[in-house]
Amino acid sequence: MQIKEPPLFYEIEDTAKDNQYMMDDNEGLSVENEYEIMGYKTFPRYSPPDLTSDLNNKEKNVYQGKISLQPLKKDEGTIKLKITTLQRLIRDTSDQNNVTTAYEGEWNFEIPVTKQPSIEYELDQETEVEGLPIRFNKLTIAPTETILDVAIHDKRVKKRIEFLNLDHITINNKILEADPYGGYLSYDNGLPGTLILSVSIEEKQSF
Structure with missing residues (x-):
């Protein structure tokens, strides 16, 4: 399995x-050699401001975050990244986005x-x-991301699950949080009425 949108930590x-x-x-960021090194076009995964990490609260002038890139189609290469706009974080505001365009x-x-x-x-666990x-189908572990595939089988009309939010999973006594913006849905053609939910599970990244 290839991670659909490999993250770049910065x-x-x-x-x-x-x-x-x-x-x-979506603004002020581009890969100049995208067609040379990257594959099919996908919608970038939204990464909201992370105001909960220790470092982002410790240093007033330092921010750590991540962006999503298109899948790589080559085994190795060089990404030519061009940035023209940065967003300034505003903590003391009623604006839920906490950002404003401030620097070009x-x-x-x-x-x-x-x-x-x-x-x-491969997993073989079921619950309700x-x-x-x-049904928990598969756990994929990659260097930058872990993906948990969950199958939701629903043929009933009156009651159905459109989406499933997971809080965290525990692996070897270590708690890994689910990315609330990191899931995507796909249909299982082999099982009519079944949705496959792929959830991004991550540990807080430190540099």
Whole structure:
């Protein structure tokens, strides 16, 4: 299995003032050699401001975040990343987005990348949610992300599950949180009425 949208982790430090800046997948960010190194086009996974990590609350001028990129179609290469807009975080505001466009410029990076293999574990566990059968199919572990595939089999008309939010999973006594914006749905053609929910499970990233 290939991770659909490999994440790129980054850190931004304001060396002049106590401001925190983040990057937005949809504004002011582009891969100049995208058609050369990356595969099919997907919608970038939304990564909201992370205001809960220890470092993002400890340093007033440092922010750590992540953006989603298109899948790599080559085993190795160099990503030519161009950034023209940064978003400034605003903590004391009623705006739920906590950001405003504040700084424009141009920054160019060449990032060497190597595609690493993932490990897949077939699962055979079932449970029920609101009386509907839920089956855990597969756990895929990659260097930057872990994906849990969950099958929701629902043929009833009056009651159905459109989506399933998982809070966390525990592996070897370690709690890994589910990314609330990291899931995507697909239909299982072999089992009519079955939705496959792929949930991104992650440990808080530190640099």
